Amino acid sequence: MANNTPAVKTVTPGDIYMPYGAEDSQDSRNLWTAVVVALVLHVILFFIKFPEWRENIQAEEKQQKVYVVQQVRFKPPPPKQQREIPKPKAKKVPIPDPTPDEPEPIRTPDEIEPDLDIPDSDFDFEIPEGPPPAAEPEGPIMVGGDVKKPIKIHDPQPNYTELARRARIQGVVIVQAIIDKQGNVTNVKVLKGLPMGLDQATVDAIKRWKFKPATLNGKPVTVYYNLTVNFQLQ
Numbered sequence: 001m002a003n004n005t006p007a008v009k010t011v012t013p014g015d016i017y018m019p020y021g022a023e024d025s026q027d028s029r030n031l032w033t034a035v036v037v038a039l040v041l042h043v044i045l046f047f048i049k050f051p052e053w054r055e056n057i058q059a060e061e062k063q064q065k066v067y068v069v070q071q072v073r074f075k076p077p078p079p080k081q082q083r084e085i086p087k088p089k090a091k092k093v094p095i096p097d098p099t100p101d102e103p104e105p106i107r108t109p110d111e112i113e114p115d116l117d118i119p120d121s122d123f124d125f126e127i128p129e130g131p132p133p134a135a136e137p138e139g140p141i142m143v144g145g146d147v148k149k150p151i152k153i154h155d156p157q158p159n160y161t162e163l164a165r166r167a168r169i170q171g172v173v174i175v176q177a178i179i180d181k182q183g184n185v186t187n188v189k190v191l192k193g194l195p196m197g198l199d200q201a202t203v204d205a206i207k208r209w210k211f212k213p214a215t216l217n218g219k220p221v222t223v224y225y226n227l228t229v230n231f232q233l234q
Helices: 022-062 162-166 198-206
Strands: 151-154 171-179 185-192 210-212 214-216 219-221 223-231
Touching: 171 198, 185 198, 198 223
Parallel strands: none
Antiparallel strands: 151 210, 171 185, 171 223, 214 219
């Protein structure tokens, strides 16, 4: 026979007595505590990760897509070949015979190509004379080309003036002289002089110089000639 008597739980003094519904209240509190802790952790994680997300979003916004537009190039059509239009051939139009009833004359080869009798004659060919010789220049000319320069044969040196010697003047005097057909100096012009009477001493000395005259085609001519005198103190 079965025992239907309910079991009686014996409560000892060491056990904690919880009223009915207290366990559900404790679970609810634990659940809310877990939710709050999770929310706090999510907020902390959001503040930690939010700057990095923001930088990534800004970087993505800065990146702009670049579209390369390629220009479409069309090949030009090949040039059209010009067709050569054939020229019509010229037709030979026969010339009508003005006297068709009369017979054509018969020509012999002698009549077609007659012999030409050229009498023998002596032709005298004269050789033309050469051009006349060039006229001799009247005035002085410059040395150069076919004009050979004069050659100095006597040249006394100018005197060094006492003033120039004391002042220790040194340098070059350049003059332009006219040398005639006899080799004499007829005119002297100072192109570059020196002070203290050195240029005048040069002119006086050059006027006494003697030259072998310049020549053109072997004939003496009057020429312009530049001369240089160097003054140096020893």
